[in-house]
Amino acid sequence: MQLDQLYQEIILDHYKHPHGRGLRDATDPAGRVGEAHHVNPTCGDEITVRVATDGKVFTDISYDGMGCSISQASASVLHELLRGRAADDAATVHEAFVELMSGRGQVTPDEDVLGDGVAFAGVARYPARVKCALLSWMAFKDAAARAGVGVSPEVKA
Amino acid sequence: MTSIAIPSGMPQYDDVPRFDVARVRADFPILDREVNGHPLVYLDSANTSHKPRQVLDVLAEHYARHNANVSRSVHTLGTEATEAYEGARAKIAAFINAPSADEVVFTKNSTEAINLVAYAFSNASLRADADPRFRIGPGDEIVISEMEHHSNIVPWQLLAERTGATLRWFPVTDHGRLDESGLDDLVTERTKIVSLVHMSNILGTVNATARITKRVREVGALLLLDCSQSVPHLPMDVVDYDADFIVFTGHKMCGPTGIGVLWGRGELLAAMPPVFGGGSMIETVTMARSTFAAPPARFEAGTPPIAEAIALGAAVDYLTGIGMRAIQWHEKELTAYALDALATVPGLRVFGPNVPVGRGGTISFALGDVHPHDVGQVLDSLGVQVRVGHHCAKPVCTRFGVPATTRASFYLYTTTEEIDALVAGLEQVRKVFD
Numbered sequence: 285m286q287l288d289q290l291y292q293e294i295i296l297d298h299y300k301h302p303h304g305r306g307l308r309d310a311t312d313p314a315g316r317v318g319e320a321h322h323v324n325p326t327c328g329d330e331i332t333v334r335v336a337t338d339g340k341v342f343t344d345i346s347y348d349g350m351g352c353s354i355s356q357a358s359a360s361v362l363h364e365l366l367r368g369r370a371a372d373d374a375a376t377v378h379e380a381f382v383e384l385m386s387g388r389g390q391v392t393p394d395e396d397v398l399g400d401g402v403a404f405a406g407v408a409r410y411p412a413r414v415k416c417a418l419l420s421w422m423a424f425k426d427a428a429a430r431a432g433v434g435v436s437p438e439v440k441a
Numbered sequence: 442m443t444s445i446a447i448p449s450g451m452p453q454y455d456d457v458p459r460f461d462v463a464r465v466r467a468d469f470p471i472l473d474r475e476v477n478g479h480p481l482v483y484l485d486s487a488n489t490s491h492k493p494r495q496v497l498d499v500l501a502e503h504y505a506r507h508n509a510n511v512s513r514s515v516h517t518l519g520t521e522a523t524e525a526y527e528g529a530r531a532k533i534a535a536f537i538n539a540p541s542a543d544e545v546v547f548t549k550n551s552t553e554a555i556n557l558v559a560y561a562f563s564n565a566s567l568r569a570d571a572d573p574r575f576r577i578g579p580g581d582e583i584v585i586s587e588m589e590h591h592s593n594i595v596p597w598q599l600l601a602e603r604t605g606a607t608l609r610w611f612p613v614t615d616h617g618r619l620d621e622s623g624l625d626d627l628v629t630e631r632t633k634i635v636s637l638v639h640m641s642n643i644l645g646t647v648n649a650t651a652r653i654t655k656r657v658r659e660v661g662a663l664l665l666l667d668c669s670q671s672v673p674h675l676p677m678d679v680v681d682y683d684a685d686f687i688v689f690t691g692h693k694m695c696g697p698t699g700i701g702v703l704w705g706r707g708e709l710l711a712a713m714p715p716v717f718g719g720g721s722m723i724e725t726v727t728m729a730r731s732t733f734a735a736p737p738a739r740f741e742a743g744t745p746p747i748a749e750a751i752a753l754g755a756a757v758d759y760l761t762g763i764g765m766r767a768i769q770w771h772e773k774e775l776t777a778y779a780l781d782a783l784a785t786v787p788g789l790r791v792f793g794p795n796v797p798v799g800r801g802g803t804i805s806f807a808l809g810d811v812h813p814h815d816v817g818q819v820l821d822s823l824g825v826q827v828r829v830g831h832h833c834a835k836p837v838c839t840r841f842g843v844p845a846t847t848r849a850s851f852y853l854y855t856t857t858e859e860i861d862a863l864v865a866g867l868e869q870v871r872k873v874f875d
Binding site: 287290296326327328329330350351352353410413416 | 812813814815818819822829830831835838844845873874
């Protein structure tokens with residue numbers, strides 16, 4: 285298998301220059317905030333994802349963590365894709381990303397839905413790395429639920 | 442490099458037993474395969490070792506020709522299986538210089554062996570007539586170290602929770618050595634057991650145990666050595682080490698998975714209450730109560746991993762045939778070579794002793810800021826198999842301030858060319874993540 289399928293330029297770019305990194309307080313005092321901390325017990329990677337929402341739109345998605353290039357780039361892409369989106373809309377993207385990662389390389393991603401997330405198509409062919417890519421997305425799902433906004437049905441990574 | 446002649450009359454380098462690595466490699470079928478279009482470079486033997494044809498043949502032969510349950514059949518197949526199973530026990534006893542084969546208890550692995558001792562402690566603590574050496578409660582202490590594998594931490598944490606005893610530990614120095622400076626305060630009359638790793642699976646450190654053993658004897662505690670990483674790689678003599686228990690696992694020493702060993706001093710095993718109840722471990726059973734077999738049967742409830750035990754006996758024959766002193770020396774040379782080679786990689790930091798003394802052929806390192814997962818992934822694309830992660834030793838990672846490390850580990854079949862492939866692979870990692 286070719287290494288550059290896994291480490292696409294887009295992934296390395298998000299890893300070296302992460303977007304929206306760092307935990308932020310909610311700017312709107314009336315808004316709701318949810319936070320979740322997830323760890324990958326096999327490698328010790330961890331991430332904290334915090335969402336701020338007015339109940340309809342994710343006004344901010346902030347995160348902090350440490351881990352491999354895949355897990356950290358994935359958090360950056362998550363931030364890019366879902367911040368500012370309505371909950372329904374975010375759920376569609378979330379579901380598409382989880383489907384892509386669970387697809388063992390057999391799913392063709394839709395760039396209109398997933399944006400830079402399509403770069404992770406190669407990761408789905410490395411079963412040992414799928415959990416890395418999903419770490420922040422699962423934390424996001426829990427954080428959103430804690431803020432009172434459901435985004436996705438239960439998935440098994 | 443300058444060389445200094447060793448004065449005559451002193452042991453010379455050529456006196457060290459050696460073996461032909463190429464011939465040894467020919468015994469391991471898996472070493473022929475390719476990974477991702479490259480020759481396999483297997484540097485993960487601390488995780489699990491490969492198995493020579495001699496072991497694979499015995500495993501297959503048992504099922505093909507001698508398969509039967511052990512210790513209960515009068516028929517011929519049952520007798521053959523029992524003789525082979527008990528024969529393996531005797532070989533393993535001889536391998537570690539145990540005074541009696543009855544001191545070798547077969548378990549699933551080292552983890553189960555440590556849990557067995559820990560549960561024997563809690564079972565004894567529930568019975569007033571149990572041997573006081575195994576009775577533990579509030580005020581008593583269990584001593585481990587910061588460099589343990591999780592399998593030598595969690596069972597003792599759980600024992601402390603169940604019994605109210607206190608868990609204490611030796612710290613680790615910046616150089617990855619056991620910090621024995623607080624020995625006399627740490628191991629005291631309150632200590633019931635000291636359970637210590639012999640060779641660290643993450644730092645490679647081989648702990649000198651003599652001072653600790655002496656102190657353990659002074660205070661009347663028991664000593665367990667986790668030899669999972671040492672028995673496969675160096676000559677072990679339980680009499681010489683003066684331990685009370687040692688544990689090790691078959692799959693790291695050319696044997697199959699699913700078979701491990703608890704060795705215990707005979708009179709201690711005899712004083713230990715059973716842990717798992719069931720067939721084979723009893724003397725007699727009535728509906729009201731049971732009495733128990735003598736060790737080792739007392740601790741081997743149910744049908745054991747028969748073929749695996751027999752194959753572990755074959756692994757011990759194989760290792761003995763090459764010679765543990767020769768294997769130890771081979772790995773020492775590899776370690777010296779690898780430490781020198783890794784020192785040439787810019788930004789590489791070794792965790793653990795950086796000299797090939799008091800350490801084995803397991804080297805953990807960080808490559809700049811590149812996450813070990815990414816290091817391992819790039820190396821894998823080049824056929825180089827290393828372990829990345831916390832190596833089931835999270836406290837060590839915490840001690841050195843990293844979430845994970847990359848680890849290369851060697852065995853009798855490892856070559857210096859493979860270490861060169863690792864170093865070349867690390868250059869590739871640096872290119873991808875510069």
